[in-house]
Amino acid sequence: MRFWALYRRELLIEVRSGVESIIPIVFFIVVVGIFTFALNDLISGDSKVLVSVIWITTLFTSIVSLDNLFKRDHADGTLAVAVLHSDAVLSLVVAKLLAHWTLTGIPITILGPLIGLMSGMQLENATMLGLTLLIGTPTITMLGALVTALLVGLGRGGELLTVLILPMYIPILLFGMGVCHLNIDSAPYTSELLWCLALLSGSITVIPLALGPVIKLSQDS
Amino acid sequence: MKFLPLWMQRLASPQYFFLDIKVWIVWLYVLGVVGLLVGSIWGLAFVPPERLQGNSFRIMFVHVPVAIFAQIVYISIAVAGVVHLVWKLKMADVYMAAAAPVGFWLTALALGSGMIWGMPTWGTPWEWDARIVTTFILLILYLGLIVLRQVIPNPARATTALSILAIVGAINIPIIKYSVVWFETLHQPASIELFGDISIDKIYRIPLFTNIASVFILTAGIILANMRYVTILRNASKNWVQPWIQGRNR
Amino acid sequence: MSSTHLTVNNLHCQPGSQELFDGLSISVAAGETIELRGPNGCGKSTLLRIMAGLQQPDSGDVIRYVEPIGYLGHKFGLASILTVQENLRWTSTLNGAKFDTARAQELLEVFELRTATNKLIQELSAGQKRRCSFVCLLIGEYKLWLMDEPFSSLDSQGEELVRKLIQEHSRTGGSAVIASHAASPLAQAIQVELGIS
Numbered sequence: 001m002r003f004w005a006l007y008r009r010e011l012l013i014e015v016r017s018g019v020e021s022i023i024p025i026v027f028f029i030v031v032v033g034i035f036t037f038a039l040n041d042l043i044s045g046d047s048k049v050l051v052s053v054i055w056i057t058t059l060f061t062s063i064v065s066l067d068n069l070f071k072r073d074h075a076d077g078t079l080a081v082a083v084l085h086s087d088a089v090l091s092l093v094v095a096k097l098l099a100h101w102t103l104t105g106i107p108i109t110i111l112g113p114l115i116g117l118m119s120g121m122q123l124e125n126a127t128m129l130g131l132t133l134l135i136g137t138p139t140i141t142m143l144g145a146l147v148t149a150l151l152v153g154l155g156r157g158g159e160l161l162t163v164l165i166l167p168m169y170i171p172i173l174l175f176g177m178g179v180c181h182l183n184i185d186s187a188p189y190t191s192e193l194l195w196c197l198a199l200l201s202g203s204i205t206v207i208p209l210a211l212g213p214v215i216k217l218s219q220d221s
Numbered sequence: 222m223k224f225l226p227l228w229m230q231r232l233a234s235p236q237y238f239f240l241d242i243k244v245w246i247v248w249l250y251v252l253g254v255v256g257l258l259v260g261s262i263w264g265l266a267f268v269p270p271e272r273l274q275g276n277s278f279r280i281m282f283v284h285v286p287v288a289i290f291a292q293i294v295y296i297s298i299a300v301a302g303v304v305h306l307v308w309k310l311k312m313a314d315v316y317m318a319a320a321a322p323v324g325f326w327l328t329a330l331a332l333g334s335g336m337i338w339g340m341p342t343w344g345t346p347w348e349w350d351a352r353i354v355t356t357f358i359l360l361i362l363y364l365g366l367i368v369l370r371q372v373i374p375n376p377a378r379a380t381t382a383l384s385i386l387a388i389v390g391a392i393n394i395p396i397i398k399y400s401v402v403w404f405e406t407l408h409q410p411a412s413i414e415l416f417g418d419i420s421i422d423k424i425y426r427i428p429l430f431t432n433i434a435s436v437f438i439l440t441a442g443i444i445l446a447n448m449r450y451v452t453i454l455r456n457a458s459k460n461w462v463q464p465w466i467q468g469r470n471r
Numbered sequence: 472m473s474s475t476h477l478t479v480n481n482l483h484c485q486p487g488s489q490e491l492f493d494g495l496s497i498s499v500a501a502g503e504t505i506e507l508r509g510p511n512g513c514g515k516s517t518l519l520r521i522m523a524g525l526q527q528p529d530s531g532d533v534i535r536y537v538e539p540i541g542y543l544g545h546k547f548g549l550a551s552i553l554t555v556q557e558n559l560r561w562t563s564t565l566n567g568a569k570f571d572t573a574r575a576q577e578l579l580e581v582f583e584l585r586t587a588t589n590k591l592i593q594e595l596s597a598g599q600k601r602r603c604s605f606v607c608l609l610i611g612e613y614k615l616w617l618m619d620e621p622f623s624s625l626d627s628q629g630e631e632l633v634r635k636l637i638q639e640h641s642r643t644g645g646s647a648v649i650a651s652h653a654a655s656p657l658a659q660a661i662q663v664e665l666g667i668s
Contacts, residue, residue, distance in 0.1 A: 077546025150382040
């Protein structure tokens, strides 16, 4: 009950902020577009390059979008009010993560395979791309949120985010992309896929619980 | 903490740590430098050339120990992070601050020596293969740890942030270790496995292990010396530090 | 049955080179209003943040017997692109309470914000925002209020209203700690003078 109310509030804020909320997705489309244009002769139908491009752009998109995750609430003081309600913090954090994933993860999961299909990717490979993105984007959102939370309220957080966050994304990138590549090669990919799921379930277990204390600490400037 | 011997308990307090540890550092430095000289000279001059790689393999005696400890220091920082988060031990924080730059230079050395080794054997200093990339990422992780401490003004917050970053980053270590197995790479498989056969000939083992032990001892010495320095910075306002800041020691 | 809401014991905090508080101990009981006074930089805001748990002292204990705590800082604590009503609703959601529309309307009436119910926070003036955060404090039904300069950006009429409000709050068993620069002290408040040591 409380959770959905908090979730609705996050979405409402995103909707109210208008164009700002769809910038990450626009960024995603533009960057993938530029890549396919620049690597025109490398990308053909079922090439692995397209899969890699989509996966890497997903990482960059998350960096673009995460910067705002806690910034607005910190600036107007609502984050400070929220952390004082210790029993609501977990719901609030999960609501924020879910809202972020709804607005960036889900569109990317749909757009990624769609772009693949438009470039002549086989349906099976596109489906696998969608599946790995479905597993990968929530993991990326959570890992990114954790690192972002470490930097809440620091003036120059934005630039630093890139340096701190990208190393954290490497495992999910390697495995997610690896599954797609193996699938294109018609090689077995079960263990890599299970690793993706392990990273997802590990993140779901730990990160929402860790985020509350981290955000509380961030108020201590 | 009753179960610890007294000398260990003393080390948990900044002041006694600072006073007690100095003798250790001197001995660690002496032992490390001597060991490194013995191992390196042995490895460079007295060991026959390798069957396939000729003389170029001799950089192994630097590359392998340094690469091992580049990873181990990172793991130890993550462990110190856990210790900080769970027990709030002051020295864990000091350890993290002191070890990060040391780990950074070890990783840089591992990458550098690897590039030199790569030129004659692979014909290229740099290849975007999983092992090299992940070691490169280890370098960035260390950089992140160093930079993060500088941008967060509040020390309590900085330490907790560092602990979390180190622990999450530690996911990368097993991937560096096993990327050789998981992904097809140019890099040769690990020569030494903790539980299993050592694929290195007996003649090469002794100088290699001497160097591994020496790099360990030297790294420990440098980190401890660095910890002393961090301790004195943190406690600059305390009375017991004053004689050490103002003049040479008593 | 203890009616203490908050105790602070032997507090030390040294943000720069300067030691604040010097082992300060305060206890806040139900029905008490404590007014913190002192020059700029003596640590009033810091003390309030430590009491709320937003900041950790270097040493000393803070024990909070009531949760959650109503905190009013320099920032208004209102999401600027949500309306007044939506912000109030969020406050009661955080408390796990059902949003009482009638009560909200009543409080908005008292604070002369009735016409602004569906306006975005960013369209309000500073004084109106301040009033709105008081309404949040009341909607949240917090027992302990921590207020940092509550009279800033309020007109004299608003200040009078808030003074009455704090009195009413302490009469009904609530407690408050207030950092203030106001010329006249609050009625019936315990004065705590913080100095620079």
